[in-house]
Amino acid sequence: MTDHKLTKGNIITYGLLLLVMMLIPFFIEDNYILHLLIVSLVWANVVTNWNLTLGYGGMFHIAQPTFLAVGAYVAGISAVQFGISPWICLAIGGIGTLITGILIGVPSLRVKGIYLILLTFALHFTTSEVVFHLKDYTGGSMGLTVPTFHLGTIEFSSVNLAPYYYIALISLIASLLVAKLLIRSNIGKALIATRDSEVLAVSCGINLYKFKLITFSVAAFMTGIVGAFYSHYIMVIGPELFTFSQIVNGFGMIVVGGIGTFMGPVLGSFAITFLSELFRDIESFRPIIVGAIIILTLIFAPKGILHELEKLFSKTRSLFIRNPNKEKVSP
Amino acid sequence: MNQKMILKLTNVSRYFGKLAAVKDMSLEVFSGEIFGIAGPNGSGKTTLINTITHIVPSNSGEIYFKERPIHDLQTYTICHLGIARTFQNPEIFGSMPVLDNMMLGAIYGMKHEKGFKKIEHVRTILKFVGLEGEEKVKAGSLGIGPKKRLMIAIALATKPQILILDEPCAGLTAIESKEIIALIGQLNRQGITIMIIEHNMKVLMNISNRVMIMDHGVKICEGTPDEVSKDPQVIEIYLGKKYVKREISSCWK
Numbered sequence: 001m002t003d004h005k006l007t008k009g010n011i012i013t014y015g016l017l018l019l020v021m022m023l024i025p026f027f028i029e030d031n032y033i034l035h036l037l038i039v040s041l042v043w044a045n046v047v048t049n050w051n052l053t054l055g056y057g058g059m060f061h062i063a064q065p066t067f068l069a070v071g072a073y074v075a076g077i078s079a080v081q082f083g084i085s086p087w088i089c090l091a092i093g094g095i096g097t098l099i100t101g102i103l104i105g106v107p108s109l110r111v112k113g114i115y116l117i118l119l120t121f122a123l124h125f126t127t128s129e130v131v132f133h134l135k136d137y138t139g140g141s142m143g144l145t146v147p148t149f150h151l152g153t154i155e156f157s158s159v160n161l162a163p164y165y166y167i168a169l170i171s172l173i174a175s176l177l178v179a180k181l182l183i184r185s186n187i188g189k190a191l192i193a194t195r196d197s198e199v200l201a202v203s204c205g206i207n208l209y210k211f212k213l214i215t216f217s218v219a220a221f222m223t224g225i226v227g228a229f230y231s232h233y234i235m236v237i238g239p240e241l242f243t244f245s246q247i248v249n250g251f252g253m254i255v256v257g258g259i260g261t262f263m264g265p266v267l268g269s270f271a272i273t274f275l276s277e278l279f280r281d282i283e284s285f286r287p288i289i290v291g292a293i294i295i296l297t298l299i300f301a302p303k304g305i306l307h308e309l310e311k312l313f314s315k316t317r318s319l320f321i322r323n324p325n326k327e328k329v330s331p
Numbered sequence: 332m333n334q335k336m337i338l339k340l341t342n343v344s345r346y347f348g349k350l351a352a353v354k355d356m357s358l359e360v361f362s363g364e365i366f367g368i369a370g371p372n373g374s375g376k377t378t379l380i381n382t383i384t385h386i387v388p389s390n391s392g393e394i395y396f397k398e399r400p401i402h403d404l405q406t407y408t409i410c411h412l413g414i415a416r417t418f419q420n421p422e423i424f425g426s427m428p429v430l431d432n433m434m435l436g437a438i439y440g441m442k443h444e445k446g447f448k449k450i451e452h453v454r455t456i457l458k459f460v461g462l463e464g465e466e467k468v469k470a471g472s473l474g475i476g477p478k479k480r481l482m483i484a485i486a487l488a489t490k491p492q493i494l495i496l497d498e499p500c501a502g503l504t505a506i507e508s509k510e511i512i513a514l515i516g517q518l519n520r521q522g523i524t525i526m527i528i529e530h531n532m533k534v535l536m537n538i539s540n541r542v543m544i545m546d547h548g549v550k551i552c553e554g555t556p557d558e559v560s561k562d563p564q565v566i567e568i569y570l571g572k573k574y575v576k577r578e579i580s581s582c583w584k
Contacts, residue, residue, distance in 0.1 A: 186438055193424045193435050199386060200422040200482075202406040203415070204489050205439035 021169055025162040034161040038233065040273040041168035042068075045175045045226040047253045047265035049219035052179050055260035056188065057215050058195040060113065062247050063104060063120040066127055067220045069241035071097045071227020076146040076237050077137050086149045086232040090225050097224020098217055105216040109209060128242035143238030146231045164233050171229055172266070175222045180262070182218060187211050195260075245287045249276065252294045258304020267306050335362040336398075337493055337524050338383070338414075343392030343402075345375075345382050345548075352378040354548040356392070360493065365515070365525040367539030367556075369532060371568060375548040376528045377419060380495050384409055384416050396493075410440050415491035419498045419528075421478035423485070425471030429462055432470050432481060433488045440489025453488055460484045460514065476507040483514065493524040500531060512538055532569065536560060544568070 028034055050064035074096030075089035084092065108119040131138045138144055149156045149163070156163050182188050190211045193201045202208055231237045240246075249272055257268025272290060279286050301308045338360040345353040353375045360366045368376050381387045383394055385406045394402040401409055424432045433456060437449035444452070457463050460480045465473070470481060479499060486494055496515065500508040512534060519525050529535040535542060536556040543553040544565050552562040559565055 189427070189431065189435060190439065192426060196424040196426055197422045199418070200424065200485070201435075203384060203386070203410060203422075204436040204485055205407050205410040205442065206435070207405075207407045207439075 018173070025165050031159065031161050034165055036273055036277055038161060038165050038168050040270045041165070041172050042226055042230050042233075043250065043253060043273060044266040044269040045168070045172045046223055047250055047257070047269050048172070048175045048179055049223045050250060051254050051259065051261075051265045052182065052219045053212075053216050054254065055265070056183060056195065057191040057212055058198075059109065059116060059212055059216065061108075061116050061120040062251070063101070063123060063216075064219070064223055065241075065246040065250050066120070066124045067097045067101065067223040068227040068230065068246075069131075069237075070100050070127060071224030072231035072237045072241060073131060073138060073144070073227075074224070075228030076144045076231040079147050079232070080144060081137060086147060086228075087151075089232065090228045093228025093231070094221045094225040097227065098221040100224075101217045101220025102213070105213045105220075109212045109216060124242065124247065128239065131242070132239065139238070141239055143236045144231075146235050146237060148232050148235055167229055168226075168233075171226050175226070176262075176266075178218065178222055182215065183262070187214060191215060245290070248287050248290055248294075252290045255294050256297045256305055258306040261304060261306050264304045264306035267309075268304065271305065336360070337362040337396065338526070339395040339398075340383070341393045341395075343379075343382060343389045343394060345378055345387060346390050351375075351548045353382060353389075356548075356550060358543060358550065358553065360524060360526055362492075362524055363519070363522060364540040365519050365527060365538055367535040367542040368526065368528045368545060369530070369535050369542065370545035374545040376545055377497055378548075379545070380416060380497055380526075380528065383495065384414060407439070410489055410491075411442055413490070413492035414495065415440070415486035415489045415493075416495040417479075417482040417486050417497055417499060419501055421475060421482055423470045423473075423478055423481055425469070427470055428467050429470050429473070429481060430457070430466035433457065433484050436485040436488030437490075440491075444490070449488075452490065456484050456487045459517075460487070461510075475502050476504070479503060479507075479511065480514075483511075487518070491523065493526060494518065496525065496527045496529075498528050498530060500529060500534065508534070 024037065025034065028037075046064050046068050049067075053059045053061065053064075071093035075086070075093035078084045078092045079086055079089045104120070104123055108116055108123075111119065132140055134140075135142075149167075151163075154163050183192075190201065190206045190208075193206060194208055194211075198208065253268035253272045254265045255268070256271055257266065258264025272293070275293065276286055276290060279289050297304065336359050338358075340356050340358050343353060343356045344351060356379060368379070370376050378387065382389045383401075385401075385404060389402055392402070393400060396409070396412055396414060399412070401412065401414075404412075424435065427435075430453070433453045434449070437444075437453050441449055441452070457466065460483055462477060462480055462484060465477065470478070473481065479502075483494075483496070483499065499511050499515065503511065508531075515525055515527065515538065527535070527539070529538075536559075539556055541554060542556050542559045544551050544559060544562070546564075546568050551564045551568070552559050554562075
């Protein structure tokens with residue numbers, strides 16, 4: 001599934017995976033587990049978009065957790081201050097974050113390496129300060145209480161999380177489709193080319209800045225939508241969206257899943273969310289544990305767990321299926 | 332040879348801190364010629380190319396391509412105008428197949444051509460550089476020889492008017508070098524102006540119409556291979572002072 005091509009095998013795998021994901025709410029009655037799955041889906045969405053720029057585009061930045069927060073606050077403020085429907089707020093959150101993405105991307109994507117990280121790091125904490133000081137709109141450190149969704153007779157509440165689960169799932173599928181389309185387009189090829197050799201890419205006519213900005217903005221828009229969803233799901237958004245552990249967790253999900261792989265970060269988001277939850281009782285140690293997981297992954301599985309799983313799968317398969325070509329070669 | 336100027340540099344300098352990698356460089360390249368550049372290691376040859384293609388911007392001076400100033404343009408725009416280049420160490424898109432490498436050159440380098448023409452163009456180049464049948468091979472898995480050919484192919488895919496080659500024979504076997512030199516000759520006969528950096532003086536003298544020798548970032552000599560090979564400064568740089576006295580110009584042969 002690291003391959004960009006939609007082979008028959010990949011389509012079957014994706015189809016089965018989707019079917020399982022669709023059926024989950026019918027079999028899981030525990031709302032706590034369902035909540036963790038929704039959080040995993042939200043983060044899977046965030047890291048899919050982060051991976052698009054970081055993994056495929058080689059833009060080493062930490063803007064995605066900020067975009068999640070911006071989407072959440074733009075949607076939350078729109079709903080609370082202007083009484084706009086949460087459904088419309090999803091789009092507003094996306095557009096607000098898109099504008100933020102463009103405003104940040106225009107100056108910061110001209111630089112790379114440590115400077116881009118520093119700039120996006122500054123963005124994260126500047127946004128946090130803005131949110132903290134605009135108390136009248138954002139609720140400051142007390143947080144902002146956001147209304148939830150309404151749709152006909154469907155109940156959106158803490159006792160019925162299934163509708164939220166499906167919105168999060170649809171949102172993730174949308175992000176994956178957008179990512180897939182982008183990667184397979186000429187823009188995606190240009191991005192991968194940049195990752196391979198930036199100097200050759202510009203020398204053969206690729207306007208790197210333009211393509212980086214397009215990808216960065218698309219990723220910001222998609223993350224903004226999921227941020228908006230998150231605010232209407234969690235219903236109280238506050239400064240915890242800007243903590244350093246948000247950045248560590250998100251980055252950990254990409255590393256653990258596999259940087260630059262299509263489904264790796266999705267897998268990583270489920271792994272980190274559930275693993276991190278196991279250590280809920282020792283809350284203050286959780287970032288250290290996630291950090292340790294990142295280091296261990298980089299040492300023992302630098303290409304991510306998806307790659308290791310694929311290796312294991314092909315090894316197991318080779319035990320059962322004989323390679324006819326191998327027999328011909330052997331004396 | 333058509334004596335129309337295609338590339339002109341006027342007093343171009345590039346400094347790295349206080350070190351002048353290229354200093355007050357002025358030169359003219361004429362349409363249809365092979366212009367060779369040589370010089371000892373660290374003489375500023377690659378920096379000169381990087382400055383022309385704006386991989387590193389010049390600190391002063393002017394660069395013109397067909398009388399149009401290009402010193403302030405970005406690298407990708409310079410490529411769109413018709414200047415392509417290769418690199419000393421193989422720079423390829425290693426994770427992609429050979430064909431995709433070239434298609435990227437055609438898609439982004441030949442901005443004004445239609446899609447099917449680009450595919451046709453790429454197929455012709457594949458055959459020309461001898462990579463036919465390797466279209467689906469991952470570029471990163473190629474040997475150094477095919478990688479160098481691929482680099483030339485990517486540059487050609489952009490349909491350049493001038494092709495700048497940075498040591499195309501470095502790291503190649505004698506046979507591979509001979510093939511590359513033959514390829515360059517063929518390209519030139521097809522009308523592409525060539526600017527080539529090469530350490531092998533014998534090769535450079537044989538292939539070039541004009542040669543420029545650089546040392547410590549400055550031009551020390553420019554002219555036909557015959558003129559350059561008789562230049563005392565050039566002989567001193569390459570062979571030492573004692574050879575200048577002996578006036579052994581045939582030592583290049």
